[in-house]
Amino acid sequence: MNDMLPLIVPDEDESPAVRRRQARGVSTSNVVVSAHLADNAEVFPQVLALHVEKGATVADLTYGKGVFWKRIPTEDYVLLASDLKVGQCWTELPYENQSVDAVVFDPPYMEGLYRTTKAALAGSGTHAAFQEAYSNSSLQKGKKVRKYHDAVLEAYLSVIPEVKRILRPGGRFIVKCQDEVSANRQKLTHVELIWAYEKQGFYCKDLFVVVRRNAPVISRLLKQEHARKNHSYFLVFQRQDHRPRLDYSNFSGWLRDDIGGGDGTS
Numbered sequence: 001m002n003d004m005l006p007l008i009v010p011d012e013d014e015s016p017a018v019r020r021r022q023a024r025g026v027s028t029s030n031v032v033v034s035a036h037l038a039d040n041a042e043v044f045p046q047v048l049a050l051h052v053e054k055g056a057t058v059a060d061l062t063y064g065k066g067v068f069w070k071r072i073p074t075e076d077y078v079l080l081a082s083d084l085k086v087g088q089c090w091t092e093l094p095y096e097n098q099s100v101d102a103v104v105f106d107p108p109y110m111e112g113l114y115r116t117t118k119a120a121l122a123g124s125g126t127h128a129a130f131q132e133a134y135s136n137s138s139l140q141k142g143k144k145v146r147k148y149h150d151a152v153l154e155a156y157l158s159v160i161p162e163v164k165r166i167l168r169p170g171g172r173f174i175v176k177c178q179d180e181v182s183a184n185r186q187k188l189t190h191v192e193l194i195w196a197y198e199k200q201g202f203y204c205k206d207l208f209v210v211v212r213r214n215a216p217v218i219s220r221l222l223k224q225e226h227a228r229k230n231h232s233y234f235l236v237f238q239r240q241d242h243r244p245r246l247d248y249s250n251f252s253g254w255l256r257d258d259i260g261g262g263d264g265t266s
Contacts, residue, residue: 035209040176043210044068047234048102051172051206052077056101059166061090061159068104090159095166103163106176107155149182149189156193160200169242173202178232186226190233201241208234 032050036043052058054076060068063081080095082088090105156177163173175197179189194204212230240246 034207035211037211037213039213040210041067041070043208043234045071047174047206047208047236048072048077051174051236052102057099058102058104059093059095059100060104061093062104062106064106068106091162093162093166097165098168100166100171101168102172102174103167104174104176105156105159105163107159108152149180149185149187152180152182152187152189153192153196156189157196160197164200164239164241167239169239171239172205173197173237173239175235175237176232177235179229181226181229184225190235193235197237201239201246202237203240203247204235205238206236208236210234 032046036046048058055078057078057080059080059082061082063069063083064085066081069079080100082090082093084090088094090107156175167173175193177189177193180187190207198204210232216228216230
């Protein structure tokens with residue numbers, strides 16, 4: 001049975017607005033969806049397929065062991081791989097201005113991975129792999145830096161100047177993050193980043209949820225007060241600071257200083 005919708009050819013006299021309202025395309029369930037019971041290597045190719053054209057130049061600033069790229073043919077993209085562990089900091093990149101089509105950023109997103117000694121680092125049991133894949137405790141040695149969740153946010157925000165320098169107008173900024181509970185307080189990192197990046201001219205165009213297949217294990221649990229995080233996010237931002245009028249998310253009105261005098265009143 002042919003499930004394709006008939007092609008509707010608009011009359012030449014019809015306005016573009018009328019043409020946009022007419023039914024087009026095909027009926028299908030073969031679409032990219034937003035939530036996945038999978039790992040990063042399975043979801044990341046779908047993020048690129050939907051938002052980054054093949055042949056594009058992609059700068060992965062936190063390449064690590066290349067987990068995101070395991071299922072992506074090397075010929076599909078021009079990959080510029082760098083990582084803090086090999087001495088290339090994301091705050092000083094060797095790329096020309098507006099020379100890349102997309103940027104990928106996946107810094108440590110648990111506050112326990114920013115501590116000063118290996119013994120104090122978070123990550124044990126089912127989270128042990130986080131220490132090897134993400135942590136670089138030398139970041140915190142000999143520096144007066146923010147602590148706990150503020151250290152996480154500082155890392156995510158510190159990349160913005162270089163992203164705005166190397167990313168072409170309209171390019172994609174793909175950010176991996178995860179919410180956390182820090183000092184017994186709920187921290188919705190993905191919401192904080194959407195707010196912060198939007199103020200810098202990045203529209204949050206899409207969001208992918210990655211759900212762990214294995215159940216998290218908590219050591220020395222006395223009483224549970226928050227749901228254990230078993231999901232993370234790929235946030236897809238579009239650079240729009242070059243446009244005279246930006247396409248914002250639903251948060252934009254709350255971020256404007258001219259609404260209610262900036263004191264939260266309306």
